[in-house]
Amino acid sequence: MTEPLKIALAGLGTVGTGVVRLIETNAQLIARRARRPVQITAVSARDRTKDRGVDLSAYAWVDDPAELATREDVDVVVEMVGGSDGPALAIARTALAHGKSLVTANKAMLAHHGLELAETAEKAGAALKFEAAVAGGIPVVNGLIDGAAANAVERVYGILNGTCNYILSTMEDTGADFGDVLADAQRLGYAEADPTFDVEGIDAAHKLSLLASIAFGARLDFDAVECVGISQVKAADIAQAQDLGYVIRLIGMSEVDTAEGSPRLFQRVRPFLVPTGHPLANVDGPTNAIVAEGNFVGRLLFQGAGAGDGPTASAVVADIIDIARGEKGPAFAMPVAELEVMEPAASGHRVSSFYIRFTVPDRPGVLAEITAAMRDAGVSIESMIQKGDPDQDGEVILAIVTHPGPESGVVEAVRILDGSASLIAPPLVMQILGS
Structure with missing residues (x-):
């Protein structure tokens, strides 16, 4: 019989217990698709006495989650602790440094430390998988x-x-x-x-x-x-x-x-x-x-x-199945050394239509001041809606939709009006998709 892929789970919250349920419920189907059994061997969480609605008695309990990565009976560590640093990052670094593959739903940790972790995975010949970190169960x-x-x-x-x-x-x-x-x-x-x-x-x-x-x-x-x-x-x-x-x-x-x-x-x-x-x-x-x-x-x-124990657990176990099949490609589709350094793009030249909402006092001269700021910034107005706010006496909601134009114009118009007595609150600017 093919050797099982042995899994350790760090974190037994909603998603972690969902992973346990899924692996136990669909064990035979997962084994057929993974071409080998997938077996949980060890778990870790802050409170071993808590009732989580699943039977964990068959699995070794480890108080320090980072120790999961050093166990001989673990091939893959699943990190469900959360947080960009702290225990989650320690677990991830330890697992990959020991050549264990890592599956995580931790988008914050990856956004801040993803390149470091991906590079460590490449050097160790391990996989770094994170389907569940983006949009839950959506592949x-x-x-x-x-x-x-x-x-x-x-x-x-x-x-x-x-x-x-x-x-x-x-x-x-x-x-x-x-x-x-x-x-x-x-x-x-x-x-x-x-x-x-x-x-x-x-x-x-x-x-x-x-x-x-x-x-x-x-x-x-x-x-x-x-x-x-x-x-x-x-x-x-x-x-x-x-x-x-x-x-x-x-x-x-x-x-x-x-x-x-x-x-x-x-x-x-x-x-x-x-x-x-x-x-x-x-x-x-x-x-x-x-x-x-x-x-x-x-x-x-x-x-x-995009969330929930079932969909997110589904994405986690899909990553585990990939690893069981031997799929250990680069975490970000190509090796870290080949990822291109791109400077941030400016937005001022980008052309779009915008919705701009002003909260203003209901008095003469306000509209003239706002439209003058638009004119001076080179912003062309397509339409305008003005309505009183029923919850605030004397306040008016003024909404402007612009013709397509460079974003820098809208930014300049808002700058001109900054600090004006005609504005009760800062304007809200929203881009119109596809314009």
Whole structure:
């Protein structure tokens, strides 16, 4: 009989216990597809007395998760601890240094330390797999590494955070404001008690940086991702977008920009207005969806559950099966030494239409000041909507949609108005997708 692939699990939270259930439930199917049995031999977590709803008695328990990587009965370490540094990074470094393959769903750790870990894996002849780190159960990492391998990918963009998508689509359906929907999302378990990483776009930025590296053969550069979250989006913005034929989605977008001569990497996470006819406009709830555009394959759409124990565990075990088959290729589709260093791309020359929302006092002269700033910055106005805010006496929501033009113009108009007594709050600027 073929020797089993022996697995150690570090972290037994929702996803970790999901991996145990999946391997136990589908053991025979997994063995047939992996061409060898997959066997859990050891586990580690902070509290060995906690009832996790799965029987762990058959597995060795290790208090220090980094020790999993030194055991002779372990071939692959599955890291489910989380966090960009600390125990998770120690586990990853130790596993790869000992020649053990590593499977992780830890997008934060990879965004900050992925190149180091990939290089260590290459030197050790081990695999570094992270399908579950991007979009849960959606096979977008392998889709780009293998399925689109023959293509020059021109653009990758999509909905990369289920919490934000749940909040925005619920705001559409109910007319409620951001704070109320966030509180509901926390109560239902869609948002963390501290939702900052999700709602400020950081989680999506981690994922985007990984996709960009794979898609464009670029060295990871998380620090270069321009990141704006959804916390400033109002119910009024949602309603006005709908009146204009759009929905609002938090979109991560990356592409190679050659406008400045040498190739530069453009990476952005921010709320976009998405035309209702676009595939991403119909992605509701905690769903993720990623679009990749290749020069021969055209547009590819990857869509599905972006989180949860079942989908994420499915992606983790898919990586384990790949390793069981002997698939240990470079983590980012090519060796680290061959990944190209790309400087961050400027955004000022990029041409698009924009939605700009101003919160202003209801008094004469305000509109004239705003339109003068647009004129002086060279921004052409396509349409304008002005509505009073029923919750704030004397406040008016003024929304402007621009004609396509360079982004630098909108930035300049906002700069001109900075500090103006005509603005009650800073403007919210959202790009219109595909314009």
